[in-house]
Amino acid sequence: ASADYQEVLQYYDLYETIGSGGFAKVKLARHLLTGEKVAIKIMDKLALGDSLSSIKLEIDAMKNLSHQHICRLYHVIETSKNIFLVLEYCSGGELYNYITSKCRLSEERSRAFFRQIVSAIAYVHSQGYAHRDIKPENVLVDEEHNLKLTDFGLCAKPKGGLDKPLHTRCGSPAYAAPEVIQGKAYIGSEVDVWSMGVLLYTLLCGVHPFDAGDNTTMSVYRRVLNGEYNIPEWLSPSSMLLLNQMLQVDPKKRITVKHLLHHPWLMEGYSRAVKWQTDYPLVQLDEECIAELSVFYKQSKETILDLISEWKYDEMSATYLLLQSKKARGKPIRLR
Numbered sequence: 001a002s003a004d005y006q007e008v009l010q011y012y013d014l015y016e017t018i019g020s021g022g023f024a025k026v027k028l029a030r031h032l033l034t035g036e037k038v039a040i041k042i043m044d045k046l047a048l049g050d051s052l053s054s055i056k057l058e059i060d061a062m063k064n065l066s067h068q069h070i071c072r073l074y075h076v077i078e079t080s081k082n083i084f085l086v087l088e089y090c091s092g093g094e095l096y097n098y099i100t101s102k103c104r105l106s107e108e109r110s111r112a113f114f115r116q117i118v119s120a121i122a123y124v125h126s127q128g129y130a131h132r133d134i135k136p137e138n139v140l141v142d143e144e145h146n147l148k149l150t151d152f153g154l155c156a157k158p159k160g161g162l163d164k165p166l167h168t169r170c171g172s173p174a175y176a177a178p179e180v181i182q183g184k185a186y187i188g189s190e191v192d193v194w195s196m197g198v199l200l201y202t203l204l205c206g207v208h209p210f211d212a213g214d215n216t217t218m219s220v221y222r223r224v225l226n227g228e229y230n231i232p233e234w235l236s237p238s239s240m241l242l243l244n245q246m247l248q249v250d251p252k253k254r255i256t257v258k259h260l261l262h263h264p265w266l267m268e269g270y271s272r273a274v275k276w277q278t279d280y281p282l283v284q285l286d287e288e289c290i291a292e293l294s295v296f297y298k299q300s301k302e303t304i305l306d307l308i309s310e311w312k313y314d315e316m317s318a319t320y321l322l323l324q325s326k327k328a329r330g331k332p333i334r335l336r
C-alpha cells in the first residue's frame with residue numbers, strides 16, 4: 001500500500017484514522033505547504049466495485065459546489081488502488097453525535113444551525129442539484145461551530161433542471177419523504193425540504209420524529225406516510241408551525257426553500273434573511289492568494305490565475321483553496 005500512498009505523501013503528512021463510512025476511511029492529515037489540517041477520505045477502488053461511477057458523480061458535484069456551509073473538496077488523487085479525496089477538516093465531527101451528546105439543542109442553537117443548513121441547500125438548489133440524503137450524519141461541525149454539508153454521493157442534477165421529476169429511490173428510509181417511499185415521481189427540491197424538516201425536529205427534540213421506540217421499517221413508513229410524529233409539550237408554537245409546514249405529506253403543500261429563507265421562525269433574533277449565496281465563488285479569485293502563489297512558484301500572476309481557473313483539483317487547487325481558508329480565518333497566508 002505504501003507505493004500507492006507515494007503521491008499523497010508528497011503533499012500531506014498523514015495521521016490517525018478519524019472515522020470510516022462505507023468503503024472509505026477518513027484520516028486526519030496536514031497539508032505541507034500551508035500547514036493546514038485536512039481530512040483525507042481514502043476509498044479502495046476494488047471494494048467500490050460498480051459504485052465507482054456514483055463516487056465520480058459525488059466528486060463532480062463537490063467540484064462544482066463551493067460554499068461556506070459545504071465541506072470543501074481541495075484535491076483529488078487517483079492511484080491504481082485508491083481514490084484520495086482531500087477535504088475540509090471539521091474538528092466537531094458529525095452533527096448527529098453533537099446533538100446526541102447534548103441530548104437536544106435550545107431553540108436558539110437549533111435556529112443558528114438550521115439557518116446554515118437552509119443556506120447550504122438553497123445554494124445547492126441554485127446550482128441545479130438536489131442533495132437527497134440530508135441527515136445529521138451527513139452534516140459536520142467545524143471548530144467555529146459552523147456546519148458543513150457532506151456526502152453528495154446521492155445528489156442529482158436532473159438534465160432538464162431541478163423542477164424535473166426524479167424517480168430513483170435513494171437516501172435513508174427514515175429521512176425519505178413520503179413520495180419517495182411510495183416510489184412516486186418526485187421533485188428533488190421538495191424531498192430536500194422534507195429531510196430538512198426531519199433534521200430540524202432532531203435538532204429541537206434530540207430524537208428522530210418517525211422512528212419512536214418500535215422502529216421497525218414498516219412502522220416508520222406508516223408514520224411517515226401519515227405524517228404522524230409526536231410534539232413534545234415544551235416545543236414552542238412557532239417551532240411546531242414550522243415543522244408542520246415542512247413535514248407536509250403532500251409535497252405541493254410543503255413550504256419551499258425560498259419561503260424558508262425569510263420564515264418568521266428563522267428570522268427570530270435575526271435582522272436579515274438567510275444568506276444563501278456563496279462567499280467562495282469559483283470565478284473571482286483572491287488577489288492576495290494569487291500573489292502569494294506567484295511568488296512561491298516563481299510564475300506570473302496571469303499564469304497562476306490561469307492554472308487555478310482550470311480547477312484540476314490538483315496540488316495547485318489545494319494550495320490556493322487552503323490559503324483562501326487561512327485568510328478567511330484571519331491567519332497569515334504564508335507558504336512554507
Ligand SMILES: CN(C)C[C@H]1CC[C@H](N2C(=O)N(C)Cc3cnc4ccc(-c5cc(Cl)c(O)c(Cl)c5)nc4c32)CC1
Nearest residue numbers: 018019020021026039087088089090091093137150151
Ligand atoms: C459515518 N459517516 C457517514 C462518515 C463519517 C466519517 C468520519 C467523519 N469525521 C469524523 O467522524 N470526525 C470525528 C472528524 C472529522 C473531521 N473532518 C472531517 C472532514 C470531512 C469528513 C468527510 C467524511 C466523509 Cl465519509 C465524506 O464523504 C465527506 Cl464528503 C467528508 N469527515 C470528517 C470527520 C464524519 C463522517
